[in-house]
Amino acid sequence: MISTYEPTSKKIRHYPANSCLLPICSLHGSAVTTVEGLGSTKTRVHPIQERLAKCHGSQCGFCTPGMVMSMYALLRNHPEPSMEQITAALDGNLCRCTGYRPIIDTYKSFSGEKGCCPLRGTGQCCLDKEDVCAASDKGNQMLSDLCIPEEFQPIDPTQEFIFPPELMRMAQQQTKRTLVFYGERTTWISPANLCELVELKAMYPKAPLVVGNTSVGLEMKLAGVHHSIIIHPTRIPELHVVSNTNHGLVVGAACCLAQLRDTLMKVVPELPEEKTQIFRALLLQLKTLAGEQIRSLASIGGHIAGRGSTWDLNPVLAVGRSLLNLASKDGTRQIPLNDRFLARHENADLKPKEVIVSVLIPYSKKDDFVSAFRQAERRKNALSVVNSGMRVLFKPNTDIIMDLNILYGGIGPTTVSARKSCQRLIGRQWNEQLLDDACKLVLGEISLPPSAPGGKVEYRRTLLVSFLFKFYLEVLHGLNKMVRTGRTKYPDLSKKNMSALGAFHCETPQGVQTYEDVDPAQSLQDPVGRPIMHQSGVKHATGEAVYCNDIRAVDEELFLAVVTSSRAHAKIVTIDVSEALKVPGVVDVVTAGDVPGINGTYYEQAFAQNEVICVGQIVCAVVAESAVQAKQGVEKVKIEYENLEPILTIEDAIKHNSYFGKEKKVEQGNIEEGFKSVDQIIEGEIHIGGQEHFYLETNSVLVVPRGEDNEMDVYVSTQDAALVQVLVALALNVQSSKIMCHTKRVGGSFGGKITKPAYFAVIAAVAANKTGRPIRFTLERNEDMLITGGRHPLSGKYKVGFMNDGRITAADIECYINGGCTLHESEVVIEYVVLKTDNAYNIPNFRVRGRACKTNLPSNTAFRGFGFPQACLFTESWIAAVATQTGLPHEKIREINMYKGVNLTPYKEEFDATNLVKCWNECMAKSEYYSRKTAVEEFNKQNYWKKKGIAIIPMKFSVGTNATQYHQAAALVHIYTDGSVLVTHGGIEMGQGIHTKMLQIASRELNVPLSYVHFCETSTVTVPNAIVTAGSVGSDVNGKAVQNACQILRKRLEPIINKNPGGKWEDWITEAHAQSVSLSATGYFRGYVANMNWDTGEGQAFPYFVFGAACSEVEIDCLTGDHKNIRTDIVMDACFSINPAVDIGQIEGAFVQGVGLYTMEEIKFSPEGEQYTLGPDTYKIPAVCDIPQQLRVYLLPNSQNSIAIYSSKGVGEAGLFLGCSVFFAIRDAVAAVRKERRLTGTFTLNSPLTVERIRMACTDNFTEMIPKDKPGTYKPWAIDIA
Ligand SMILES: Cc1cc2nc3c(=O)[nH]c(=O)nc-3n(C[C@H](O)[C@H](O)[C@H](O)COP(=O)(O)OP(=O)(O)OC[C@H]3O[C@@H](n4cnc5c(N)ncnc54)[C@H](O)[C@@H]3O)c2cc1C
Ligand code: FES
Secondary structure, eight states, X not given: OXXXXXXXXXXXXXXXXXXXXXXXXXXXXXXXOOHHHHOOSSSOOOHHHHHHHHTTOOSSOSSXXXXXXXXXXXXXXOSSOOHHHHHHHTTTOOXXXXXXXXXXXHHHTTOSOOSOOGGGGGTOOTTOTTTTOOBOTTSOBEEOOSSOGGGSOOOOGGXXXXXXXXXXXXXXXXXXXXXXXXXXXXEEEEOSSHHHHHHHHHHOTTSOBOSSOTTHHHHHHHSOOXXXXXXXOTTOGGGGOXXXXXXXXXXXXXXXXXXHHHHHHHHHHHSOGGGGHHHHHHHHHHHHSSOHHHHHHOBHHHHHHHOOTTOSHHHHHHHTTOEEEEEETTEEEEEEOSHHHHTTOGGGSOOTTOEEEEEEEEOOOTTEEEEEEEEESSSSSSOEEEEEEEEEEEOTTSOBEEEEXXXXXXXXXXXXXXXXXXXXXXXXXXXXXXXXXXXXXXHHHSOOOTTOTTOXXXXXXXXXXXXXXXXXXXXXXXXXXXXXGTOOOOOOOOHHHHTTSOOOOOOOOEEEEEEEOOOTTSOTTOOTTSOOOOTTHHHHHHTOOOOGGGSOOOTTOEEEEEEEOSOSSEEEEEEEOHHHHHSTTEEEEEOGGGOSSOSBOSSOBSSOOSEEOSTTOEEEEEEESSHHHHHHHHHHOEEEEEEOOOOOSHHHHHHTTOEEEEEEEEEESOHHHHHHTOSEEEEXXXXXXXXXXXXXXXXXXXXXXXXXXXXXXXXXXXXXXXXXXXXXXXXXXOOGGGEEEEESOOSOOTTTTSSHHHHHHHHHHHHHHHHSSOEEEEOOHHHHHHHSOOBOOEEEEEEEEEOTTSOEEEEEEEEEEEOOSSOTTHHHHHHHHHHHTTTTBOOSEEEEEEEEEOOSSOOOOOOTTTTHHHHHHHHHHHHHHHHHHHTOOHHHHHHHHBOOSEEEOTTOOEEEOHHHHHXXXXXXXXXXXXXXXXXHHHHHHHOSSEEEEEEEEEEEEEESOSBGGGGOEEEEEEEOTTSOEEEEESOOOSSSOHHHHHHHHHHHHHTOOGGGEEXXXXXXXXXXXXXXXXXXXXXXXXXXXXXXXXXXHHHHHHHHHHHSTTSOHHHHHHHHHHTTOOOEEEEEEOOOOOEEETTTTEEEOOSEEEEEEEEEEEEEETTTOOEEEEEEEEEEOOBSOSOHHHHHHHHHHHXXXXXXHHHTOOOOBOTTSOBOOOSTTTSOOOOGGGSOSEEEEEEOSSOOOTTSGGGBOOOTTTHHHHTHHHHHHHHHHHHHHHHHTTOOSOOOOOBSOOHXXXXXXXXXXXXXXXXXOOTTSSOOSSBOOO
């Protein structure tokens, strides 16, 4: 948080900021508060930090300091904020773990709105505990509190830091003078007054004026643009004016967008409505523009001068006829901010020596109508795909157009105007004929070539006319409203068209979480089954938690950066590092030739040798004294390639027979015979896109040579420390016993840190070995996304035979996944796809075959759910197709074909589906499915342009892996003579709360308070050969090992305890030590039985199943493709939950990750195999605005799982698939659209169901109006790799 003091107004301004975009020189005179400054465990934990931890709003903890600071900045400005302000304050923060609900719940406790939740409107309320406090069948209470608000520390404003008086004095007393900061490459000049500014601009016409740095900073950071002089004009009073004039509002160019918003919010209610049309249109855009951090930095002057094509305010300012007040050494002048200015026409633009002092935003007139539109891939904190500002001025008291302006952003490199079309429409009446002509004219004037950068060409064309239609209706509605003021009567909108008005807004999400309480007889000390806070929760919130790259600088450490392939497939002809070695600070360049042992594995090289097989493959590494120098060195390495033909898509791979391993097949019944006796057969295919892990902590490793016996310490962010150890030892040609790997915690991983970190560690270790110095290697976000793969895209074909009553009796399924360039987990993923495709359905004649395709893309890898989310979205798609074909309700098809009672899977594993049916029935009841379905149908009858959809999906998720060896686990438990207990085990903490659960288990087994038990780190030193932490079984198997170790210890202590039953734990331990009883034990668990035989296609593939069901309701905007998640009910059979807060956190977090997978996250590749989506700007994960307004989770009570510890179940992954209930709810809404428009028959929707796909599926006269390009006649900007 930045705090500044304004001496004239004597006001302190606090605002959140993105540190990555904040030049240090811009902070002169400001106070900076970081999360560490807010509170700490050593002094006092701030209530924001405390509540976030106690409400389970932190899992991996990597996003937590950001959340804390956003909230803190808000509270400093608004001590009792509204819920709208709280939600808006979190617009710019991303969390990949929690699903946001617990974060919002935490911050609700600070809200000034003490009212009840919106569930009350539904006849229910989360505060009405009757619903949830019912006893379960077993008699235990059902609870819905995961934390105890009564325990929260109150906010104490007297404890807040005060703005440093010396900075205040400095701001008040200082005679203003120019500040100049000299850097090695850049000089930063901050002039004191306007005269100096224009002098400087005359002297350095090419120097940028940096205010928020949100545009210049990005160019410098990502595009390598360099400026030797930077002018920082924020201390000039003229650039901060905000004044009401006779003509409009004058806003200084250095005012930030948050100030503009606050000013407009204040001004609008004070002025007559007719004067504020432009202001309201701006406010609409400002509500969704970026996040609060960017809005607090970015200036209106920078926004106008920068003129990004997708930026939202300029089209509105331009149609509103805003004026720019300019100054230069030669004087001042005013120019219009119009379409020509935005298109950078020379005679309408700023001169190089001019600066914008302020902008005059005019009042609108009586007969003016101004509207703003935008549609982005995510509703908030995402640049628009297309935006628009539109204005019409009518001849007084008529609907005859006097003036018309229509501007669009996101169509070309600059904002474009439909100027000619508008001119031709002047004088026309506002009626349907005009709309029709306007659409044709606009589409004729504004063209978007089929290969246009950014893709989505037909969608963007459709938005041009969809927005126009919305504008037409808004104006018509406005004209009608004027009747009341006694003017000419214009017809109001038809009921049908009324539903086109308005866009979706983000409302504050609400949640209810229900779980079974522990047995009332359970001792209060025993923490098992209780919602215990994450073991590191408070440290996450205070910033004290140490992640790999937080480890303090080690003596003599060097930094490493990698050179990656720019080709998808090519021979490496030469690598020239000579220029790189000349860069100051560069110490060495490391290549495959420097690896003393094995360069990676049989499957994948750590450094590419001779050939590159994907864009982003690591070729060599530069080590330097600083990270910046290492990056500069990377820029200088020259690689000459000879291109080879790449294979990029699944289609290409099939054509070239390019696969990993053999086909995997599972079959039951007789498929050929099955098809002979069915009533109907349908065939089809579906394509499901991949997913980027987007863990918040990028890959990071620190290698420290110990200096003797070739020993090395490797600190690494991984899910598999043992694999790191093996690969590093092999690469260095030393024994594994010399390599000590340590992982304290990982800032999210989701499967993405199973194999790849080992290769990063090899690279760093080889560099450490070569230079003899410690090496730190942390990837930037764009590098991480470029180099590592993600979830496998899947392409599936189906042939399904069924009876007219909905029974599916035969299904023949073929699946292909895009594995990328190396094996990694691709073969296992396709095995799981094949094994799990049946989901919850018993189909007597069933065959599924699968292949993993080998392509020249970054290698795809494990990802939460491991093939299941793709496989079963495919399954649910053909189930939906059967429903459409039979005309029966989807839920009926699902119910009819669902497993019931004791069953065999297609690979002959026995399981009991009773709880699957229970989850389904509970979900039906809890969601009030049938009554809401009726309400949805009713809504759809009333609304033509907005539709609702509802869907309920069952789930049978198999936990763990299909081999016993991957379930083995070990733990080491020490008891010290003071009675404290140190637990170590092989599992890695990635946010899933494994250590918290292990401490709970140790506490119960040893019968000591939780506070006695500590966990330090996962290390290959304490627990050797640990298996990867994955597959939802980490806590299961390590829990068994911890339990075993504790039971061994307890047994050893038994004679002592029996002798002194009234003694204390400490007494027994002292006595045990005195009697030479060992107080350290290793616990072991051999693993669950699992043995799949691929030759026969049969076996016990998985130890057990988690059942669940989810029901989701959505609303879509048929004209833009936007959708709103209204409500989701999840019922999960988690059996006895060791920690309901952790388990519900996993379910909710996974669910939201699934919503991302199925509805918004889209990885894009160029036709050359280059990934476009390399950061949060281009790849959208769900934000706080994307979660359902109501999210309810219910853990099924009275459920047993005898094989797992305490009869629990692993629920780390299962919830992700349930995100597809949102996909199918959208599908349901789209189906309603298509039915109404008489588009009959089945239809296919591929995943993710983005705004583009939703819009284009809602075929109407606008989608039909746009020009279509024949595939094959042009080169698309992006290719489909699934
Ligand atoms: C993460 C992120 C998300 C974003 N999301 C959105 C979004 O959703 N919608 C949207 O519309 N925009 C979005 N933006 C873009 C944002 O609106 C612009 O980057 C911002 O408005 C630029 O203002 P600035 O003060 O930071 O400009 P700076 O980077 O400081 O400067 C930009 C340019 O303006 C010039 N300039 C600045 N002030 C003056 C002046 N007084 N006179 C003459 N020239 C001047 C500079 O010379 C420079 O060339 C986003 C940006 C980021 C980084
Ligand atoms: S807790 Fe938010 S990213 Fe992990």
